[in-house]
Amino acid sequence: MPVVNQNTSESHPDTFFPDQTFYRACINGDLDQVERFLAEGVNVNAVMTYGFTALMLASKNGNKAIVERLINAGANLDAACSTGATALFFAAQENNIDCLKLLISAGADLNARAKDGVTPLFTAAQKNNTECVKLLINAGADLNAARITDSATPLLAAAAKGNIDCVKLLINAGADIEARTEDGATPLFIAAQKNNTECVKLLINAGADLNAARITDGATPLLAAAAKGNIDCVKLLINAVIDLNARTKNSVTPLYVAAQEGHTDCVELLINAGADLNARNKNSATPLYIAAQEGHTDCVELLINAGADLNAARTSDGATPLSIAVAMGNTDCVEALIRAEAK
Incomplete structure (x- = not known):
């Protein structure tokens, strides 16, 4: 004590x-x-x-x-x-x-802030204390009061944790669905990145900007989901008619990053949805190139079968998917490319 x-x-x-x-x-x-x-x-x-x-x-x-x-x-x-x-903060925090x-x-005071800027509503939303969230909303708490450290709002906190009921309450109460963290991530971006599928669905249905890119690197919600292999979120975003080929500041597309990480299901989904097979990053590397470099044979085969350019060379050194697969010792990728008559 x-x-x-x-x-x-x-x-x-x-x-x-x-x-x-x-x-x-x-x-x-x-x-x-x-x-x-x-x-x-x-x-x-x-x-x-x-x-x-x-x-x-x-x-x-x-x-x-x-x-x-x-x-x-x-x-x-x-x-x-x-x-x-x-005292009110502690009541909300402990449900x-x-x-x-x-x-x-x-x-x-409904909006009394802790030193990091967190309000009672924020902590209740983050901890999924749904009844507390409801009480605070009905009492008139500030829906968009942001944490000082990263500018996250209660909705961003709830979306990050996958707290579906809290997300629903906040959306219905009029919380800003386009609020951004300090690095420019929206609730939809965070939910897609964290694989919180139901939250993604709620935010899409609420009219969230599907292509709102993170300020720091230009990544979109689709790219964030594809990078993590969050297949259900990728499906939802594709079905919502998102920009399949939106690029980061390094000209990376969702298909590129899915191929890079070896997320075969995401690669297949993006190919079938019509993503650009030969979109190049800032070094002119294509999805096929990066898949071959990383040794993701299933992704290599999917891209080959879809008609990707087998010989698209990186401009910095002229390396092709086949030459990089050889250099990296990725034998299965080499064999797949040779069978496809890559040079």
């Missing part, structure tokens, strides 16, 4: 600074002990080490009756601990719904 901070100022001259028994009672839900301390004139707003108050401890531990009693005794609703978290209801009704 943290030691009591004796430097705390007291809000009333006739109150006394509590000992650890009071705080322990708030943690353990011992209402009788709390009542005894209150009757004796305890300072309900005194703080412990790290800035914890009795109300924070009771809220964090889901002790509804004590939260209610402390509120009625004049506890500071918006006192913040050393991390910037308030203590009844405590959250009490604090909202009492007028606690």
